[in-house]
Amino acid sequence: MENIKRLVENKPCWKDSDETAIRAPYTHLALKPGKNFRSELIRLFNLFYGLSQDQVTKIEQLVSILHNSSLLIDDIEDSSETRRGDVSSYIKFGIPMTINSANYMYFAAMQVLQDIAEFKHHDNHVDVHLLKDLMVIFNEEMLNLHRGQGLDIFWRENIPDIIPDESMYFNMVMNKTGGLFRLTVRIMERLCKDLKYRNGECTLVPLSNLLGILYQLRDDYQNLTDPKMFAAKGFADDISEGKLSFPIIHGLKYESMLNITNNTDNTPLLDMILKKPMEKEKKLEVISYLRDISRSLEYTEHEIMKLTGIIKNNGYIPSDNEKLTSQILLVVDKLSNISY
Structure with missing residues (x-):
C-alpha cells in the first residue's frame, strides 16, 4: 500500500x-x-x-x-x-x-x-x-x-450506390490531401513577421490547395502506371483496395454513359472494382480498360497538364521575386512530370 x-x-x-x-x-x-x-x-x-x-x-x-x-x-x-x-x-x-x-x-x-x-x-x-x-x-x-x-472510405464502401463526380472528388482531395498542405502554410503565415501574410492580405493557401490536388492526381495516376510505386506499395494497390481514384472514377462514368447510350447493362470495370482483385492478371485487365477503352489514363494526364496551367497562369504564385518564383515553378513541373 x-x-x-x-x-x-x-x-x-x-x-x-x-x-x-x-x-x-x-x-x-x-x-x-x-x-x-x-x-x-x-x-x-x-x-x-x-x-x-x-x-x-x-x-x-x-x-x-x-x-x-x-x-x-x-x-x-x-x-x-x-x-x-x-x-x-x-x-x-x-x-x-x-x-x-x-x-x-x-x-x-x-x-x-x-x-x-x-x-x-x-x-x-x-x-x-x-x-x-x-x-x-x-x-x-x-x-x-x-x-x-x-x-x-464511404464512397469505396458504398459503390455502386455512390460514384462521385469530379467536383466531389476534388473537394474530397482538398480535405484529405490538402489538409496537411494548408496546415503547413497557415502555421507559417501565422508565425511570419511580414504583416501582409499575417493579416491575410497575401496568402499561399490557394496555391497549397492546388498543389495538394495536383499531388493526389499524380499519385492516383502513378499508382496504376509507375514501377517505382509498384515497388514501394505493391502492384496497383488502389485496385485491390477498391479505391475510387480519379482514373477509376472516370472509367466508371464512361462505362455508365456507354450503357445509357447503347441501352445495355454491361459493367466489366465495375464488376472488377467490386471484387477488389489481388491477382496481377486481374489488375492488368482493369488497367487495360482504363488505358485502351475508357482512355481514363490519358484523360488523367490531360487533367494534370490542365491543372498545371491553372497553377502557373492565374496569379497563385507570387511574382515579386523572380528567383523564388522560378523555384516554385520547378516544383510544379516536378509534380506534373509523369514520365518514368
Whole structure:
C-alpha cells in the first residue's frame, strides 16, 4: 500500500522502454525513407515567409509526425500490405498497437505546437495567444483531413450506390490531401513577421490547395502506371483496395454513359472494382480498360497538364521575386512530370 500512496501522489511513471514499445509501429514506418516532398515544400515556402531555422525544423517535425501517423491508419483502412517497400506496420505489430501508436503520435504532434509557441527569454514560457491560434489551425485541418479520408472510405464502401463526380472528388482531395498542405502554410503565415501574410492580405493557401490536388492526381495516376510505386506499395494497390481514384472514377462514368447510350447493362470495370482483385492478371485487365477503352489514363494526364496551367497562369504564385518564383515553378513541373 505504501507503493500505491507513493504512486498516486506523483506524476505517472513512464520509462524510455515504455515509450519505445508503444512507438514501435510508428518508428517502423518513420525510419523508412519517403518522398520528403512536404519538407521540401516547407523550406521552399520559407523563402517567402522568412521564419527562423528552429521554427522551420519544428514545422517539418510536426508535419512529418502527422503524415506518418495518418499513413499508419490509412494502411489499416485500405488493407495495404506494404508501405515504402516494407511490410505495413499493422501486419508486423497488429492492428490494436498500430492504431494506438498512430493516435499517440497525433498528440505528440500537438506537443510540437507548444514548442513552436515557446519564447526563449530568461526562461521558457509559452505565448498563449499564439498557441491558441496554432491549435485552432491544427484542429481545423485535422478535421478536414479526416473528413476527406472518411468520404474516400464511404464512397469505396458504398459503390455502386455512390460514384462521385469530379467536383466531389476534388473537394474530397482538398480535405484529405490538402489538409496537411494548408496546415503547413497557415502555421507559417501565422508565425511570419511580414504583416501582409499575417493579416491575410497575401496568402499561399490557394496555391497549397492546388498543389495538394495536383499531388493526389499524380499519385492516383502513378499508382496504376509507375514501377517505382509498384515497388514501394505493391502492384496497383488502389485496385485491390477498391479505391475510387480519379482514373477509376472516370472509367466508371464512361462505362455508365456507354450503357445509357447503347441501352445495355454491361459493367466489366465495375464488376472488377467490386471484387477488389489481388491477382496481377486481374489488375492488368482493369488497367487495360482504363488505358485502351475508357482512355481514363490519358484523360488523367490531360487533367494534370490542365491543372498545371491553372497553377502557373492565374496569379497563385507570387511574382515579386523572380528567383523564388522560378523555384516554385520547378516544383510544379516536378509534380506534373509523369514520365518514368
